[in-house]
Amino acid sequence: MNNVFVYCEIEDGQVVDVSQELLTKGRGLANTLGCKLEAIAIGSQLNGIEKQIFPYGVDTLYVADDKRLRYYTTLPHSAIVEKLFSEHKPQIALLGASSVGRDLGPRISSALHSGLTADCTSLIIGDHTDVRTKKEYKNLLYQIRPAFGGNIIATIVNPECRPQMATVREGVMKKEILDPNYKGEIVNLNVSDYVKDEDFVVEIISREMEKSKVNLKGARIIVAGGYGMGSKENFQILYKLADVLGGEVGASRAATDAGFIENERQIGQTGVTVRPNLYIACGISGQIQHRAGMSDSAQIISINTDPDAPMNSIADYVINGDVMEVVPKLIQYYKKNTK
Amino acid sequence: MRAYKIIVLAKQVPDTRNVGKDAMKADGTINRAALPAIFNPEDLNALEQALKIKDMFPESTITIFTMGPGRAAEIVREGLFRGADNGVLLTDRAFAGSDTLATSYAISQALKNIKDIDIIVAGRQAIDGDTAQVGPQVAEKLKMTPVTYVESIEKIDNNEIYLKRRLEHGVETVKCPFPLLITVNGTADPCRARNAKLIMKFKYARIPSELKNADEKLVDIVKSHPYLQINEWMVKDIEANPEDLGLSGSPTKVKAVENVVLQAKESKTIPATDNGIEDLVKELISNHTIG
DSSP, rough: OOOOEEEEETTOOOOOOOOHHHHHOOOOOHHTTTOOOEEEEEESSSSHHHHHGGGOOEEEEEEEEEGGGGGGHHHHHHHHHHHHHHOOOEEEEEEEEETTTHHHHHHHHHHOOEEEEEEEEEEEEEEEEEEOOOOOEEEEEEEEEETTTTTEEEEEEOOOSEEEEEEOTTTOOOOSSSTTTTTOEEEEGGGGTTOOOOGGEEEEEEEEEEEEEEOOOOOOOEEEEOOGGTGGGGGGHHHHHHHHOOEEEEEEEHHHHHHHSSSBBBBTTTTBOOSSSSSEESSOOOOHHHHTTTOOOOOEEESSOOOOOHHHHHOOOOEOOOOHHHHHHHHHHHHHOOO | OOOOOOEEEEOOEOGGGGGGGGBBBSSSSSSSSSEEEEEEEHHHHHHHHHHHHHHHHHHHHEEEEEEEEGHHHHHHHHHHTOOOOEEEEEEEEEGTTTOOOHHHHHHHHHHSSSSSEEEEEEESOTTTTTTOOHEEEEEHHOOOEEEEEEEEEEEEETTEEEEEEEEEEEEEEEEEEEEEEEETTSSOOOOOOOOOOHHHHHTOOOOOHHTTOOHHHHHHHHHHHGGOOOOOOOOGGOOOOGGGGGGGOOEEEEEEEOOOOOOOOEEEESSSSSSHHHHHHHHHTTTTTTO
């Protein structure tokens, strides 16, 4: 009872990256709290799925296996998680901030009247004193996230309600196998005890999933553009630079919101978190919400006409200049010096 | 022909995308007054989807529903200018400090005042919090089927709605019977512009609070035209447990808010000249960062 739970999202028989990352985080939190780590897997044909899950240090895995659960739909999947949480009363529940987790999380939080914090960038255990009642709470989950468009960092706690729920984006936490032979227990749920036939009211007619063409997480070099790029056309120069350097093109949220570039290239708290060898920030002012997704880059170059851009203060190299003039020179001198 | 009763949930938000240097006070708190208040962008996408249903089924009605301070009546007017039929502002000091759960409780209790809703259309998320929680939570509280991340309504046939959803790695088409709640993505069609005739019709639409200090002429116009009277609901107008509202109804508490102090690295400033850039490129090649 009162353990740490991780919802494992499954795609084509594989536990997705963000869930693996959360299992590692969950194991760490459970160690701090001196409790068990438990996980939930919902889907179809899940035989053997525990082999992907136990090595992260999972003590109990609940499996709901039914052909009707193959693809995520809100009502059946949330019915299972709701009932399971009511039975086992976890103190903490972690979900990926994916299409699935951001659909499932609010539903569970509403049904169980428990707090949920979206897109956390850090999760730690700590104590809390309520400023009004002076009541003290031990070992709460600090849910830390940029807020207000990334202009501030907020620490959120859920003093009274359980579970304390948080979603985290892919790539924010690091996954690490604890022990390939870790022994956990499997509990197979009787699906009909958890889901009613009426829950299958939404019918999936078609589904076209494509493997993402963009691999920002794995890129050694990232050339990223911000609102300062000014237009979709100006982004073309960044593709040229990325092409000659063998890197990928990323963007800040301001740039994706402005329609300069597609959403899947967004780096930051509400996008992808990256740790490349070299990050070239072009016309990116560098608000917290963006920096949260790239500040672990080994080396950072900031190209900006504004000498006071926050990005400059975390950069290793600062070029005060116009991207449209500087980037062609980078291309030119890179070609010249690598011939 | 079938007519649908449609509710659009919309929020007035500070424009966090255009935060200027004066938006942060010296003590690190937010100077909200320095930020323009706008119609949450994805709620405009939501309104457009509602208008498309009304295009298909012209007898349908669209109610634009918002919660916020008195000035959020602007959101209702904006909705009326673009084609909504009427509106509600839910406003009360008792809502101050609400997190997403207390917000969705207040909204869902208020929506219980409106009978026989066929579809609630909300934006996926608001740009001041980016949580994407209120839509799904309202659906849970009203026991309505939720469909999130909608990009387009493919068709409505035999009292079932076919929806294309935009997910992280692809698209999915689903079919769902009414009633339901959908949340709409920013990738959906943008909202149609204000309509000049509707601006003329609704420019004097007001909530009662806005008429308190208004000149008599305006008060008379609004009084004699019921369609100009925007509903203003307070806690007393909805059935709600006071403990579940505002701060006391919010499981999440903000423990601390920090303005992040940048730990400045020792950075090299490179002149934007040919020589400066060539030297930088050579340095990066020699230390194997590139090349």
